[in-house]
Amino acid sequence: MGIVGESGSGKSTIAKCLVGLEEADEGAILIAGTDLLAQPINQRKSHRKLMQVVFQDPNAALNPRHTVGRTVLDVLRANGCERRMLRETALTLLEDVKLDRKFFERFPHELSGGQRQRVCIARALAAKPEILIADEALSALDVSVQRQMLQLFADLREKHNLTILFITHDLRVAAEICDDLIVMKSGQVVVAGAPAGVLEGDLHPYVEELMNAIPGQEWFPVGGKRIAHAEM
Missing domain, CATH: 3.40.50.300 (P-loop containing nucleotide triphosphate hydrolases)
Known part of the structure; x- marks a missing residue:
């Protein structure tokens, strides 16, 4: 809709x-x-x-001190994901939003705007909305990134x-x-x-x-x- x-x-x-x-x-x-x-x-x-929300500004939506992995892991923990499944589930979510697993250890300032927004989407999906x-x-x-998104x-x-x-x-x-x-x-x-x-x-x-x-x-x-x- x-x-x-x-x-x-x-x-x-x-x-x-x-x-x-x-x-x-x-x-x-x-x-x-x-x-x-x-x-x-x-x-x-x-x-x-x-329900989960993906906001307009990914820069403001992400904690600059948290890695991409921690950003997604925190939501998984809060929603009862089994400890042994945490890392693999987070990595799978990154792949779902078309981010390589190497992004798991990166910080928001190391990402482009489109990549940050993909992290925000992965975080939202971690709550199983x-x-x-x-x-x-x-x-x-950018328009070209909008098409991909x-x-x-x-x-x-x-x-x-x-x-x-x-x-x-x-x-x-x-x-x-x-x-x-x-x-x-x-x-x-x-x-x-x-x-x-x-x-x-x-x-x-x-x-x-x-x-x-x-x-x-x-x-x-x-x-x-x-x-x-x-x-x-």
Whole structure:
């Protein structure tokens, strides 16, 4: 599920409500049919354990004094991984995010921005989430690295059977990875549906505005099929 909109549209607020960093004023948050907001606060924690967040800035998200290995190991320990399996499980998670095992002993300052974000994803996966929330997780990366990360998210979704909530201001990026889109403006959902339905036919004026802001005349999803044409 992709949530798209300009800065201040309410995208990240939804993510914060999901993981309990903010309390929703009204409405419902349904996780597998259960309304999270209708439960006592102490019971919500068990559902929130099913969710992990990958934040926008991997530099701020990683402890500069901890090696990559320790970053992942700490989460595995906290989630009850057997001691004899700790190191091998951590190494396997690094491989899942396309990092060589040699990165286990490295520190964040020795990594590129894309590599740091891969470590953040491995750390999130160490908690065995069912829902992965990617909050502007690609916006700080170069375009070429974004392409690699999009494919990585698609691969991880299949391998780990994940539901991914993909939050971005870039409509093009969301269309490439998401099965469904929600477009927000000023805290309101203005349109929702499958990417083809949102981006083709009679466009909502705000969707058209977002598409016209995309650099380039044409753009294509990972699968190679054209979804939309943007006029500059």
